[in-house]
Amino acid sequence: MNDLFNVPVFGVSITLAAYFFAINLRKKWNYVLLNPVLISVAVIIIFLLIFNIDFETYNIGGKYISFFLGPSVVALGVFFYEKYEEVKENLKVFLVAVFTGGIFGIISIIGFLILMNIPEVLIRSLAAKSVTTPIAIEISKLVAGTPEITAGMVIAVGIFGNAFGPYILKKLGISNKLAIGAALGTAAHGIGTARAFEEGKLPGVYSGLAMCINGIITALVTPYLLQLFLGNFT
Protein backbone atom coordinates (compact mmCIF):
# COMPACT_ATOMS: atom_id res chain seq x y z
CA MET A 1 0.00 0.00 0.00
CA ASN A 2 2.68 2.46 1.04
CA ASP A 3 4.55 2.31 -2.22
CA LEU A 4 1.46 3.66 -3.97
CA PHE A 5 2.51 6.99 -2.50
CA ASN A 6 5.95 6.62 -4.06
CA VAL A 7 4.74 6.87 -7.64
CA PRO A 8 4.70 10.36 -9.18
CA VAL A 9 1.03 10.10 -10.04
CA PHE A 10 0.17 10.27 -6.32
CA GLY A 11 1.61 13.76 -5.82
CA VAL A 12 0.17 14.97 -9.11
CA SER A 13 -3.32 13.60 -8.44
CA ILE A 14 -3.65 14.83 -4.88
CA THR A 15 -2.52 18.30 -5.96
CA LEU A 16 -5.07 18.48 -8.77
CA ALA A 17 -7.81 17.02 -6.57
CA ALA A 18 -7.09 19.47 -3.76
CA TYR A 19 -7.13 22.41 -6.16
CA PHE A 20 -10.36 21.22 -7.75
CA PHE A 21 -11.91 20.97 -4.30
CA ALA A 22 -10.58 24.42 -3.36
CA ILE A 23 -11.93 26.26 -6.41
CA ASN A 24 -15.34 24.70 -5.90
CA LEU A 25 -15.30 25.77 -2.27
CA ARG A 26 -14.43 29.30 -3.42
CA LYS A 27 -17.33 29.29 -5.88
CA LYS A 28 -19.67 28.39 -3.08
CA TRP A 29 -18.40 30.90 -0.53
CA ASN A 30 -16.50 33.88 -1.89
CA TYR A 31 -14.51 34.60 1.23
CA VAL A 32 -10.92 35.83 1.11
CA LEU A 33 -9.45 33.22 3.43
CA LEU A 34 -10.84 30.55 1.12
CA ASN A 35 -7.98 31.40 -1.24
CA PRO A 36 -7.65 28.33 -3.49
CA VAL A 37 -3.90 27.98 -2.98
CA LEU A 38 -4.18 28.29 0.78
CA ILE A 39 -6.98 25.71 0.92
CA SER A 40 -5.19 23.32 -1.48
CA VAL A 41 -2.00 23.51 0.56
CA ALA A 42 -3.87 23.00 3.84
CA VAL A 43 -5.87 20.04 2.49
CA ILE A 44 -2.75 18.33 1.15
CA ILE A 45 -0.76 18.90 4.35
CA ILE A 46 -3.61 17.49 6.46
CA PHE A 47 -3.86 14.46 4.17
CA LEU A 48 -0.11 13.83 4.36
CA LEU A 49 -0.11 14.16 8.15
CA ILE A 50 -3.07 11.80 8.58
CA PHE A 51 -1.51 9.11 6.39
CA ASN A 52 1.95 9.77 7.75
CA ILE A 53 3.45 10.55 4.35
CA ASP A 54 6.48 12.82 4.31
CA PHE A 55 6.94 15.82 2.04
CA GLU A 56 9.67 14.18 -0.03
CA THR A 57 7.33 11.33 -0.93
CA TYR A 58 4.59 13.75 -1.96
CA ASN A 59 7.09 15.80 -3.92
CA ILE A 60 8.06 12.81 -6.11
CA GLY A 61 4.92 13.80 -8.00
CA GLY A 62 4.67 17.39 -6.79
CA LYS A 63 7.83 18.39 -8.61
CA TYR A 64 6.21 17.56 -11.96
CA ILE A 65 3.68 20.27 -11.18
CA SER A 66 6.10 22.87 -9.87
CA PHE A 67 8.25 22.29 -12.95
CA PHE A 68 5.78 24.46 -14.86
CA LEU A 69 6.70 27.52 -12.78
CA GLY A 70 9.74 28.04 -15.03
CA PRO A 71 7.79 28.41 -18.30
CA SER A 72 5.07 30.36 -16.45
CA VAL A 73 7.52 33.13 -15.64
CA VAL A 74 8.41 33.33 -19.33
CA ALA A 75 4.66 33.50 -20.04
CA LEU A 76 4.46 36.58 -17.80
CA GLY A 77 6.73 38.30 -20.32
CA VAL A 78 4.07 37.68 -22.98
CA PHE A 79 1.37 39.03 -20.67
CA PHE A 80 3.51 42.10 -20.05
CA TYR A 81 3.97 42.75 -23.77
CA GLU A 82 0.24 42.40 -24.34
CA LYS A 83 -0.76 44.89 -21.66
CA TYR A 84 1.94 47.49 -21.33
CA GLU A 85 0.40 49.70 -24.01
CA GLU A 86 -2.42 50.35 -21.57
CA VAL A 87 -0.18 52.13 -19.05
CA LYS A 88 1.67 54.12 -21.69
CA GLU A 89 0.35 57.54 -20.68
CA ASN A 90 1.45 56.94 -17.11
CA LEU A 91 4.48 54.84 -17.90
CA LYS A 92 7.23 56.93 -16.26
CA VAL A 93 5.30 57.65 -13.08
CA PHE A 94 4.16 54.05 -13.01
CA LEU A 95 7.71 52.74 -13.23
CA VAL A 96 8.90 55.12 -10.52
CA ALA A 97 5.98 54.15 -8.27
CA VAL A 98 6.57 50.42 -8.65
CA PHE A 99 10.33 50.75 -8.36
CA THR A 100 10.20 52.87 -5.20
CA GLY A 101 7.47 50.82 -3.54
CA GLY A 102 9.29 47.60 -4.46
CA ILE A 103 12.68 48.70 -3.14
CA PHE A 104 11.20 50.01 0.12
CA GLY A 105 9.38 46.71 0.48
CA ILE A 106 12.64 44.75 0.30
CA ILE A 107 14.71 47.06 2.50
CA SER A 108 12.00 47.36 5.15
CA ILE A 109 11.53 43.61 5.55
CA ILE A 110 15.28 42.92 5.67
CA GLY A 111 15.83 45.77 8.13
CA PHE A 112 12.92 44.81 10.36
CA LEU A 113 13.91 41.15 10.57
CA ILE A 114 17.55 42.03 11.31
CA LEU A 115 16.39 44.30 14.15
CA MET A 116 14.25 41.44 15.49
CA ASN A 117 17.24 39.10 15.47
CA ILE A 118 15.59 36.60 13.14
CA PRO A 119 17.78 33.73 11.82
CA GLU A 120 19.51 34.65 8.59
CA VAL A 121 17.89 31.86 6.56
CA LEU A 122 14.47 33.36 7.26
CA ILE A 123 15.64 36.84 6.25
CA ARG A 124 17.01 35.43 2.99
CA SER A 125 13.75 33.57 2.43
CA LEU A 126 11.53 36.61 3.05
CA ALA A 127 13.43 39.36 1.20
CA ALA A 128 11.41 38.76 -1.98
CA LYS A 129 8.10 38.44 -0.15
CA SER A 130 6.21 40.91 -2.37
CA VAL A 131 6.75 39.33 -5.77
CA THR A 132 4.93 36.61 -7.63
CA THR A 133 5.65 33.16 -6.20
CA PRO A 134 7.59 31.64 -9.15
CA ILE A 135 9.98 34.60 -9.23
CA ALA A 136 10.24 34.71 -5.42
CA ILE A 137 11.15 31.01 -5.41
CA GLU A 138 13.95 31.56 -7.91
CA ILE A 139 15.28 34.54 -5.93
CA SER A 140 15.15 32.51 -2.74
CA LYS A 141 17.19 29.68 -4.29
CA LEU A 142 19.72 32.18 -5.59
CA VAL A 143 20.29 33.94 -2.26
CA ALA A 144 20.46 30.72 -0.20
CA GLY A 145 16.99 31.07 1.28
CA THR A 146 14.47 28.24 1.62
CA PRO A 147 12.06 28.25 -1.34
CA GLU A 148 9.29 26.46 0.58
CA ILE A 149 9.30 29.13 3.31
CA THR A 150 9.37 31.82 0.65
CA ALA A 151 6.36 30.32 -1.14
CA GLY A 152 4.35 30.14 2.08
CA MET A 153 5.14 33.70 3.13
CA VAL A 154 4.54 35.10 -0.35
CA ILE A 155 1.10 33.51 -0.41
CA ALA A 156 0.40 34.97 3.05
CA VAL A 157 1.44 38.45 1.86
CA GLY A 158 -0.81 38.09 -1.20
CA ILE A 159 -3.78 37.13 0.91
CA PHE A 160 -3.12 40.02 3.28
CA GLY A 161 -2.97 42.46 0.35
CA ASN A 162 -6.07 40.96 -1.22
CA ALA A 163 -8.07 41.10 1.99
CA PHE A 164 -6.94 44.43 3.46
CA GLY A 165 -4.96 46.29 0.75
CA PRO A 166 -7.73 48.50 -0.70
CA TYR A 167 -9.12 49.21 2.78
CA ILE A 168 -5.71 50.26 4.15
CA LEU A 169 -4.97 52.37 1.08
CA LYS A 170 -8.28 54.21 1.34
CA LYS A 171 -7.66 54.85 5.04
CA LEU A 172 -4.26 56.31 4.10
CA GLY A 173 -5.89 58.66 1.63
CA ILE A 174 -5.31 56.77 -1.62
CA SER A 175 -8.56 56.70 -3.53
CA ASN A 176 -7.34 56.70 -7.13
CA LYS A 177 -8.22 53.27 -8.58
CA LEU A 178 -5.14 53.08 -10.78
CA ALA A 179 -2.95 53.89 -7.78
CA ILE A 180 -4.68 51.14 -5.80
CA GLY A 181 -4.05 48.74 -8.71
CA ALA A 182 -0.36 49.61 -8.96
CA ALA A 183 0.06 49.33 -5.18
CA LEU A 184 -1.62 45.92 -5.01
CA GLY A 185 0.49 44.51 -7.82
CA THR A 186 3.71 45.89 -6.33
CA ALA A 187 3.11 44.73 -2.75
CA ALA A 188 0.87 41.68 -3.17
CA HIS A 189 1.62 40.19 -6.64
CA GLY A 190 -0.96 37.93 -8.34
CA ILE A 191 -3.26 37.45 -5.36
CA GLY A 192 -3.39 41.22 -4.93
CA THR A 193 -3.96 41.56 -8.66
CA ALA A 194 -7.05 39.37 -8.41
CA ARG A 195 -8.43 41.96 -5.99
CA ALA A 196 -7.39 44.86 -8.24
CA PHE A 197 -9.51 43.35 -11.04
CA GLU A 198 -12.48 43.64 -8.68
CA GLU A 199 -11.83 47.42 -8.63
CA GLY A 200 -11.98 47.50 -12.42
CA LYS A 201 -10.27 46.17 -15.53
CA LEU A 202 -7.68 48.94 -15.85
CA PRO A 203 -6.69 48.83 -12.15
CA GLY A 204 -6.29 45.08 -12.70
CA VAL A 205 -4.01 45.60 -15.68
CA TYR A 206 -1.97 48.16 -13.71
CA SER A 207 -1.67 45.63 -10.95
CA GLY A 208 -0.59 42.80 -13.27
CA LEU A 209 2.05 45.00 -14.84
CA ALA A 210 3.25 46.23 -11.45
CA MET A 211 3.61 42.57 -10.45
CA CYS A 212 5.80 41.83 -13.50
CA ILE A 213 7.95 44.94 -13.07
CA ASN A 214 8.44 44.48 -9.34
CA GLY A 215 9.31 40.83 -10.07
CA ILE A 216 12.12 41.91 -12.36
CA ILE A 217 13.34 44.72 -10.07
CA THR A 218 13.31 42.47 -7.01
CA ALA A 219 15.11 39.70 -8.90
CA LEU A 220 17.82 42.15 -9.94
CA VAL A 221 18.41 43.95 -6.64
CA THR A 222 17.66 41.43 -3.88
CA PRO A 223 21.00 39.57 -4.12
CA TYR A 224 22.86 42.88 -3.78
CA LEU A 225 20.69 44.25 -0.97
CA LEU A 226 21.11 41.02 1.00
CA GLN A 227 24.84 41.16 0.44
CA LEU A 228 24.85 44.74 1.69
CA PHE A 229 22.92 43.91 4.87
CA LEU A 230 24.10 40.40 5.63
CA GLY A 231 27.39 40.00 3.79
CA ASN A 232 28.26 37.10 1.50
CA PHE A 233 26.41 33.84 1.77
CA THR A 234 28.38 30.67 2.05
Next chain:
Amino acid sequence: MLKGLLYIFGFLIAGELLTRLFNLPVAGNIIGMLLIFIALKLKIIKLKDVKPASDQLIKYLVVFFIPYGVGLMVYFKLIAEYWIPLSLGLVFSSILSLYISGIILQKFGK
Protein backbone atom coordinates in the same frame (compact mmCIF):
# COMPACT_ATOMS: atom_id res chain seq x y z
CA MET B 1 -0.59 25.81 -28.54
CA LEU B 2 2.31 23.48 -29.31
CA LYS B 3 4.14 26.18 -31.22
CA GLY B 4 3.59 28.57 -28.34
CA LEU B 5 4.94 26.07 -25.83
CA LEU B 6 7.96 25.48 -28.03
CA TYR B 7 8.68 29.22 -28.12
CA ILE B 8 8.25 29.52 -24.37
CA PHE B 9 10.54 26.58 -23.66
CA GLY B 10 12.99 27.93 -26.23
CA PHE B 11 13.21 31.27 -24.44
CA LEU B 12 13.45 29.49 -21.11
CA ILE B 13 16.43 27.48 -22.32
CA ALA B 14 18.00 30.60 -23.82
CA GLY B 15 17.57 32.30 -20.43
CA GLU B 16 19.10 29.36 -18.56
CA LEU B 17 21.97 29.28 -21.03
CA LEU B 18 22.72 33.00 -20.69
CA THR B 19 22.64 32.87 -16.87
CA ARG B 20 25.19 30.06 -16.96
CA LEU B 21 27.39 31.48 -19.71
CA PHE B 22 27.74 34.88 -18.07
CA ASN B 23 27.30 33.70 -14.50
CA LEU B 24 24.43 36.17 -14.01
CA PRO B 25 22.98 36.64 -10.53
CA VAL B 26 19.45 36.30 -11.97
CA ALA B 27 17.39 33.16 -12.55
CA GLY B 28 17.19 31.84 -16.11
CA ASN B 29 13.41 32.07 -16.30
CA ILE B 30 13.53 35.81 -15.54
CA ILE B 31 16.07 36.32 -18.33
CA GLY B 32 13.73 34.21 -20.51
CA MET B 33 10.84 36.53 -19.61
CA LEU B 34 12.85 39.60 -20.64
CA LEU B 35 14.00 37.91 -23.86
CA ILE B 36 10.50 36.93 -24.95
CA PHE B 37 9.29 40.47 -24.26
CA ILE B 38 12.10 41.89 -26.40
CA ALA B 39 11.43 39.35 -29.15
CA LEU B 40 7.75 40.33 -29.23
CA LYS B 41 8.60 44.03 -29.19
CA LEU B 42 11.06 43.66 -32.07
CA LYS B 43 8.48 41.51 -33.89
CA ILE B 44 10.85 38.55 -34.08
CA ILE B 45 7.96 36.38 -32.89
CA LYS B 46 4.23 36.99 -33.15
CA LEU B 47 1.89 37.43 -30.20
CA LYS B 48 -0.72 35.12 -31.75
CA ASP B 49 1.82 32.28 -31.89
CA VAL B 50 2.70 32.36 -28.19
CA LYS B 51 -0.52 33.65 -26.66
CA PRO B 52 -2.46 30.33 -26.63
CA ALA B 53 0.28 28.67 -24.59
CA SER B 54 1.12 31.62 -22.35
CA ASP B 55 -2.53 32.24 -21.47
CA GLN B 56 -2.92 28.63 -20.33
CA LEU B 57 0.25 28.77 -18.22
CA ILE B 58 -0.84 32.00 -16.54
CA LYS B 59 -4.34 30.64 -15.99
CA TYR B 60 -2.97 27.71 -13.98
CA LEU B 61 -0.02 29.55 -12.45
CA VAL B 62 -1.39 29.15 -8.93
CA VAL B 63 -1.58 25.36 -9.26
CA PHE B 64 2.11 25.18 -10.07
CA PHE B 65 3.21 26.64 -6.76
CA ILE B 66 1.03 24.46 -4.56
CA PRO B 67 3.84 21.87 -4.04
CA TYR B 68 6.11 24.61 -2.67
CA GLY B 69 3.34 25.68 -0.33
CA VAL B 70 3.02 22.10 0.89
CA GLY B 71 6.78 22.10 1.49
CA LEU B 72 6.14 24.62 4.23
CA MET B 73 5.13 21.67 6.45
CA VAL B 74 8.81 20.72 6.77
CA TYR B 75 9.57 24.13 8.28
CA PHE B 76 6.56 24.33 10.51
CA LYS B 77 8.58 24.41 13.76
CA LEU B 78 10.87 27.19 12.57
CA ILE B 79 7.96 29.35 11.44
CA ALA B 80 5.99 28.65 14.63
CA GLU B 81 8.93 29.79 16.74
CA TYR B 82 9.17 33.18 15.02
CA TRP B 83 5.63 33.75 13.82
CA ILE B 84 5.01 36.99 15.70
CA PRO B 85 8.01 39.00 14.42
CA LEU B 86 7.56 37.44 10.97
CA SER B 87 3.90 38.47 10.74
CA LEU B 88 4.64 41.94 12.09
CA GLY B 89 7.44 42.37 9.56
CA LEU B 90 5.35 41.17 6.65
CA VAL B 91 2.41 43.42 7.56
CA PHE B 92 4.55 46.50 8.23
CA SER B 93 6.62 46.07 5.09
CA SER B 94 3.60 45.32 2.89
CA ILE B 95 1.74 48.41 4.09
CA LEU B 96 4.82 50.55 3.45
CA SER B 97 5.18 49.13 -0.04
CA LEU B 98 1.46 49.56 -0.81
CA TYR B 99 1.46 53.14 0.43
CA ILE B 100 4.59 54.30 -1.37
CA SER B 101 3.55 52.88 -4.76
CA GLY B 102 0.01 54.14 -4.35
CA ILE B 103 0.86 57.67 -3.25
CA ILE B 104 3.40 58.21 -6.05
CA LEU B 105 0.96 57.15 -8.75
CA GLN B 106 -1.90 59.11 -7.21
CA LYS B 107 0.14 62.32 -6.86
CA PHE B 108 1.99 62.30 -10.17
CA GLY B 109 -0.09 60.08 -12.45
CA LYS B 110 -2.79 61.16 -14.87
